[in-house]
Amino acid sequence: MIFYLIKNYLKMMLRSSSNILMYILAPTIVAAVLTSAFTTLMDSYRAPETFEVGYRISEDSFLAGGIDAFKEALKENGVIMNEYAEGDPEDLMNKMDLSVFADFKENEYYLYKNRDARIEGQNLEYAIQEICENMLPGVSDGSRIRVEYPPFVPAIGSKDYYGIIEIAYFAWCSIICGAMVFTAEKKYRIGRRFVLSGISGFKLYISRLVPIVTTVSLGLIVSALAGVLFFDVHWGNVFLSALVVFMMIFAATAFELVIYNATCSMVATVVISFAIVWLMGFFGGSFETYMFSSAPQILKELSPIYYGNRALVELSCMGKSDYVIRSLIISGAIGLVCSAANIGILKLRKERP
Amino acid sequence: MEKNEIILRTKDLTKKYGNHVVVDNLAIEIKKGEVFGLLGPNGAGKSTTMNMICNIVSPTLGSVEFMGKDFRKNRKELCRHLGFIPQDLAIHGNLKAWENVELFTSLYGIRGHELRERIDESLDYVGLSEKKNDYAKTFSGGMKRRLNIACAIGHHPDLLIFDEPTVGIDPQSRNFILEKIKESNKNGATIIYTSHYMEEVEAICDRIAIMDNGKIIAIGTSDELKKLVVDDISTVTLEEVFLTITGKKLRDY
Numbered sequence: 001m002i003f004y005l006i007k008n009y010l011k012m013m014l015r016s017s018s019n020i021l022m023y024i025l026a027p028t029i030v031a032a033v034l035t036s037a038f039t040t041l042m043d044s045y046r047a048p049e050t051f052e053v054g055y056r057i058s059e060d061s062f063l064a065g066g067i068d069a070f071k072e073a074l075k076e077n078g079v080i081m082n083e084y085a086e087g088d089p090e091d092l093m094n095k096m097d098l099s100v101f102a103d104f105k106e107n108e109y110y111l112y113k114n115r116d117a118r119i120e121g122q123n124l125e126y127a128i129q130e131i132c133e134n135m136l137p138g139v140s141d142g143s144r145i146r147v148e149y150p151p152f153v154p155a156i157g158s159k160d161y162y163g164i165i166e167i168a169y170f171a172w173c174s175i176i177c178g179a180m181v182f183t184a185e186k187k188y189r190i191g192r193r194f195v196l197s198g199i200s201g202f203k204l205y206i207s208r209l210v211p212i213v214t215t216v217s218l219g220l221i222v223s224a225l226a227g228v229l230f231f232d233v234h235w236g237n238v239f240l241s242a243l244v245v246f247m248m249i250f251a252a253t254a255f256e257l258v259i260y261n262a263t264c265s266m267v268a269t270v271v272i273s274f275a276i277v278w279l280m281g282f283f284g285g286s287f288e289t290y291m292f293s294s295a296p297q298i299l300k301e302l303s304p305i306y307y308g309n310r311a312l313v314e315l316s317c318m319g320k321s322d323y324v325i326r327s328l329i330i331s332g333a334i335g336l337v338c339s340a341a342n343i344g345i346l347k348l349r350k351e352r353p
Numbered sequence: 354m355e356k357n358e359i360i361l362r363t364k365d366l367t368k369k370y371g372n373h374v375v376v377d378n379l380a381i382e383i384k385k386g387e388v389f390g391l392l393g394p395n396g397a398g399k400s401t402t403m404n405m406i407c408n409i410v411s412p413t414l415g416s417v418e419f420m421g422k423d424f425r426k427n428r429k430e431l432c433r434h435l436g437f438i439p440q441d442l443a444i445h446g447n448l449k450a451w452e453n454v455e456l457f458t459s460l461y462g463i464r465g466h467e468l469r470e471r472i473d474e475s476l477d478y479v480g481l482s483e484k485k486n487d488y489a490k491t492f493s494g495g496m497k498r499r500l501n502i503a504c505a506i507g508h509h510p511d512l513l514i515f516d517e518p519t520v521g522i523d524p525q526s527r528n529f530i531l532e533k534i535k536e537s538n539k540n541g542a543t544i545i546y547t548s549h550y551m552e553e554v555e556a557i558c559d560r561i562a563i564m565d566n567g568k569i570i571a572i573g574t575s576d577e578l579k580k581l582v583v584d585d586i587s588t589v590t591l592e593e594v595f596l597t598i599t600g601k602k603l604r605d606y
Contacts, residue, residue, distance in 0.1 A: 004459035012447045181445070190443045193504070195409050197460035198432040
């Protein structure tokens with residue numbers, strides 16, 4: 001029974017031109033618009049290819065013997081170190097337009113970072129830590145110097161960011177996929193046929209959930225492929241990214257079906273769910289990047305989209321993310337709780353909406 | 354179940370919405386194999402009665418006994434013996450004719466080869482075999498009505514409930530549907546039929562009940578109803594009987 005229901009719901013959803021518009025064209029267009037609008041903004045989040053660092057070193061510094069090798073290694077990685085023996089570091093930074101200033105003392109060092117150059121500061125700090133851990137006491141052995149960019153810096157461009165994030169955002173708008181079908185069902189009172197047949201709330205829910213999740217997934221796959229082919233969007237770890245987005249679709253569908261089954265009105269469902277999803281997206285980085293957003297961290301963390309967005313962005317630029325597991329757990333929990341609520345509501349309701 | 358056995362019985366069937374009584378202690382018995390007509394002005398309680406019989410709406414009081422068993426308590430077992438043809442065109446426009454029949458017939462657990470046979474049989478029955486691969490949204494009003502019927506008969510129900518199945522269609526389609534109802538009845542199905550077209554009811558129904566204000570106010574064959582009004586039944590139509598019994602005042606103004 002359920003196979004034929006799923007099959008025919010799926011046919012109706014795949015035949016709907018509004019679904020093609022919503023899940024293939026819309027994410028691509030929105031991503032393109034946001035990418036072009038925020039290109040400059042996102043560029044400032046990247047560490048520049050080369051930047052200048054001022055430094056001062058005392059004669060008894062732990063780094064005194066290896067400073068030349070250290071400078072050479074950094075230079076190869078785009079960090080130019082200029083010595084300033086005299087003057088207040090903060091004045092020097094302002095006067096000489098330095099991003100970072102390092103003051104190497106006997107057994108410690110001070111790092112002065114410009115507020116606008118956090119990435120450069122982090123890069124330099126990471127490099128010094130590497131040296132302290134790996135070179136000392138053989139500081140003069142230049143071949144052992146390793147400079148790596150710290151893994152906590154998500155250096156992602158606007159093209160990748162919005163190309164990925166908008167896929168996740170539209171995953172949360174999944175109810176539109178079933179809107180036409182459910183509206184027609186309500187208008188022509190097709191639900192009475194379901195009641196008459198004695199179909200259980202569980203079967204009816206699954207027969208709606210599976211086609212929506214499948215159709216939205218297929219649409220977003222095509223949209224993501226278009227992003228990769230035409231805009232060169234990098235997804236990083238494709239398998240984990242796909243899993244994160246799939247679970248978001250599951251959570252969104254289950255959540256929005258709860259609203260539909262509770263209100264029995266598609267208009268109310270679309271208004272309520274889109275308002276909630278917009279707020280989640282607003283705080284979760286769907287429009288303004290979550291890195292630059294001035295919203296309180298607590299509000300970001302209350303948004304399930306934030307975890308998915310962060311996982312996808314970090315997977316794109318680093319290939320791994322601690323947020324993958326969190327995102328999967330949160331989406332899974334929302335999906336399961338809302339599924340139970342849906343089955344309960346459909347069981348209580350006499351005439352299926 | 355033998356002919357003349359009661360296939361459906363309502364006992365004290367009552368539906369109230371707040372203080373408004375829509376159906377009031379309704380007690381009807383429908384015999385196996387008969388065509389039973391239910392007439393009444395708008396707001397008389399016909400649709401609510403149908404919905405309670407089909408278990409779509411819960412009664413405030415009373416019960417429905419179907420095939421000798423309480424319908425509510427044996428719903429899963431009994432629902433496959435009941436077919437309901439709603440007045441609304443309860444079909445999906447974005448599905449082809451055969452897909453609509455497949456969707457609604459499969460709800461009764463029919464699948465595979467048997468399901469394909471039932472789809473062909475149902476579409477053939479309503480004269481839509483040639484159009485099985487056409488989308489329902491491209492159909493005329495009459496074709497949609499026929500498809501609406503096909504979607505309700507694929508599981509071979511013993512009792513078929515028709516809720517105004519000929520509204521808004523041409524005389525040919527209406528005639529076709531009435532012929533099919535008669536054919537279904539000849540093949541053993543019991544029929545409950547509601548309509549505002551008196552001549553249709555008179556033509557196909559064995560017994561007719563007239564309902565008003567939630568109650569059955571007259572019941573019997575067409576001739577028995579006419580005799581309630583005049584002695585010479587040849588001088589009166591069923592419509593005149595209906596208007597005499599229920600009054601000429603507008604009901605939905």
